[in-house]
Amino acid sequence: MAEESSPAPREGLKWVKVQRFLALPFSPDRLKTYRRVKRFENVSADGLLADGIEGVLLDVDGTLGPHHARTFSDSVVTHVKLMRAVGLEVALFTNAFEDRFEQFGDIPVVTNVPPKPDPQGFHTAMRDYLKLDDPAKVVMIGDNYITDGGAIDAGMRFIHVKPVPGKENAFHHTTRYLADLFARAWRPVTSTTFSSNTGSGTRV
Secondary structure (H helix, E strand, O other): OOOOOOOOOOOOOOHHHHHHHHHHHHOHHHHOOOEEEOOHHHOOHHHHHHOOOOEEEEOOEOOOEOOOOOOOOHHHHHHHHHHHHOOOEEEEOOOOOOOOOHHHOOOOEOOOOOOOOOHHHHHHHHHHHHOOOOHHHEEEEEOOOOOOOHHHHOOOEEEEEOOOOOOOOHHHHHHHHHHHHHHHHHOOOOOEEEOOOOOOEEEO
């Protein structure tokens, strides 16, 4: 019987993560945020459809709940299922444990791909789990510009979610925080956030 505390192969310090982190202070195009929101539930499914989005990749730890959570709020689970209900293809894409998501029913969990932020991992997730072939029609929703923001390198759009507080590795927390500072420094003016279930935007 496998030990649940064993890290998934994609978790931990990987060269692809280090490489992207070191490049971010000098690469504004790799920090181009489609939206910044305070909570995952603030992302409007109808707004995504209106912008031509067909598929959604969802980070889990720090985005849908605290790190290593095994239970998720009803509002989060409902919003994930709403995205599927309105016609979006949806998959969970995490570098961490992959055996915690029974609440999400038949929403697929991306496995056996290179770790985020490797563009190949995003492309494989898009083809094999979303059944799509155009990265411009896919959005990654996550809390980390280093890992989740790798979607930008893959030609996808990236929605940044304010991290959900919880137990988090100190190194991971520090590098994620610094990457967020880089993104704020490069952001030209302001971003908008969709209010839940509507297409209207509000300034953040």
